[in-house]
Amino acid sequence: MIKIAIFSDVHGNLPALEAVLEDIEQRGIQQKFCLGDLVDFAPWGNEVIERIRNLNIPCIMGNHDERIAFDFPVIPLSKHSEEETNARFIAIDHSKKSITQDNKKYLAELPFHLKLNYKIGRKHWNIQLVHSGLESNETYLYESENDEVFTDILQQSQSDLVMMGHTHLSFKKRFDNDRWAVNCGSVGRSKEENRLASYVIITMDEEKIIPEIVQIEYPLEETAQQIELSGIPKYYASFLRNEKVSVF
Template identity: 55%
Template sequence: MIQIAIFSDIHGNLPALKAVLADIDARKIKNTFCLGDLVDFAPWSNEVIESILSKKIPCIMGNHDERIAFDYPIIPLSKHDDQETTCRIQAINHSKKIITAKNKLFLSQLPYSMQFEYKVKTKNWRIQLVHGSLESNEHYLYETTSDTTFEQIFKQTQADILVMGHTHISYIKSIANKWAINTGSVGRSKEESIDATYLLLRLFEDRIEAEIIRIPYDIITVMDAIKASEIPNFYADFLLSKQIN
């Protein structure tokens, strides 16, 4: 049996990342991967990158990482109202301002996707990692996305397991003996609970076991740090609203 931990969407939330990494270490999981979006919305973008580097965790490029790395313009999203649009622009510009040259270079050199295989006795498990989708790291693949879409990805990649982030909503979906799995978000969950989430995969010769692990962290510290920074309080209020719910 092989254990693999995969997480995504830290968004500068160092306390949440530390909680996840501590849980992974406690479970003695040796194979760990990150699906990107290390930056924006909480004030520790540099520290998050440095944690990933210090742990030597293979990581792919999220859409926020790409925007910061190449200083791309911020395009408003139709799903956001005027308030969130304004706050999003301020938060991303804050990341662009504080990111170090070394960490900006690191983000610019991240791979866009990743595929690897693990062999368990006679079985080779092929795993495809993306941030959003193969098409774009801005593309959302939800649990409600048609099976046909996932089947096309499986055909294109010849993967047994597709793992993604980006939506901040975790799910585990089985499609004709294949698996489409979203890890959820470490630092900015959009689920009922604000807990950090990551995927624990267990590979056996005849099956896989997939589990979404939920880890509480010190939300108050994150909220206070956001309020003490140039990041809009909107992002602290988001955490508070999830905590109340």
């Protein structure tokens, strides 16, 4: 039996990342993978990157990583309110100014996606890691999508399981022939009501592959207070607290 841990969307939230890493360690899981978006919206972007680098955790490039690495412009999204749009511009500009050149170089060199193959006995398990999709890391795929959206990705990648992040909403969907589409949610900026740090454990043996969504607490209020002190818009502190008030 093999266990691996997969997480995504840390977004500069070092306390949440540390809580997830500690939980993984306590479970005795050695192999860890990250699906990107290490930066933006919390004040520890450099510290998060350096933690991932120092632990040699394989990581792929998220859309926020790409934007900071290459100084791409911020494009307003129709799904965002005016308040969030304004906060987003300020927060991303904060990252562009604060992330070190060495860390930007690291982000720029991340692979776009990764394919894992594990052999257990006579069985090979193929796991496709993407931030949001095979062709783009700006694709929003939710649990409500038609099954064909996910089975097409599984077929195109010749995988038994496709792992994604990006939406900050965790889910797992099982299809014929024991194939899966799984979103591991977000470590540092969950959009779920509980706002817990989320990641996924994949357990494999010769007969089956089983994904488990794990959600854990971290010092959220302390994190929100540090956001408020950092120059990042207070919108993101209110978001973590799941408050309905949008403030800057």
